[in-house]
Amino acid sequence: MTILTAFLGRKPLRAALAGAMALAVPGALFLPATPAAAQNSNQLDRVVNALRAITTMQADFTQTDRAGQTVSGKLTMKSPGRIRFEYSKDVNMLVVSNGSSLTLIDYDVQQLERWPISNSPLGALLDPKRDLKRYGKLVPTANPDVLSVEVKDPDKPEYGTMTLIFVKDAKAPGGLELVSWVALDAQNKRTTVRLSNQRYGMSISDRAFRYRDPRVTTRRPR
Incomplete structure (x- = not known):
């Protein structure tokens, strides 16, 4: 059972929110040994290095589901x-x-x-030891300053697809700025997250990643 199915039967918006985090990270996706693949490999190296170069980041985000419902918030x-x-x-x-x-x-x-980070598509963002080249591929774009990386396991379509979008920016860590991602589950339910006002390198306390457990009465930081 994924987070998405766990939230079925609740408000559609809540299912969509959960769906953005519901896809599993697929396993290896091998690229053919061609000159184009070698160029793609270099671009994927850039993406991996850019993700690993982020020590801290804050951004505003908007999240939109297939029906067009949009919510917003702050990403840390x-x-x-x-x-x-x-x-x-x-x-x-x-x-x-x-x-x-x-x-x-x-x-x-x-x-x-x-659920473990390794079972979430966000593992591509959160685990600096992971290598997108093992399970992702570069998707051509019309703009040479935009890189699109698709994470998908063709042998396990139930895991769905996640696509990360980067824009070349010399001011961003590694010269690439993450601007959005799209999660598409096996039922073709699409959730898009767009980032804006990205900031890097600020001091962030570990307390920011704690939360109040709603199942207990003792108050915890949120």
């Missing part, structure tokens, strides 16, 4: 493996990674779901 990242999606006040949910597991907390229904 800290290497290695920590991330926080804090949604606007009208969406009483929180997504947090503490470096080893990713947790989705729904305060309205007082429930949470937790």
Whole structure:
């Protein structure tokens, strides 16, 4: 059972929020040994190096599902493996990674779901030891300043697809700025996350990646 199926039967928006984090990271995807593949490999090296160069990052985000429903919030990242999606006040949910597991907390229904980073598409962002070249491929774009990387396992279509979009920017770590990603599950349900106002290198406390467990009465940091 994925996070998406766990949230079926609730509000459509909540299912869409969960769906953005629901796809599993696929295994190896081998590229053919051709000159084009060698060029793609170099570009993928750039993407991997750019992700590994991010020590801390904050950004605003908007998240849109297939029906066009959009929510927004603030994204906070800290290497290695920590991330926080804090949604606007009208969406009483929180997504947090503490470096080893990713947790989705729904305060309205007082429930949470937790799964290993390695079983999340966000593992491509959160685990600096992972290599996108092992399970991703470069997708051609019309703009030479835009890189698109597709993460997909053709042998396991139920895992869905995740596509990361980068724009060349000398001011960003590694010269590439992550601007968006698209998650497409096996039922063709699409969720798009767009980033803006990216900032890097600020001091971020580990407390930012804690949360209040809605299942207990003792208050915890949120």
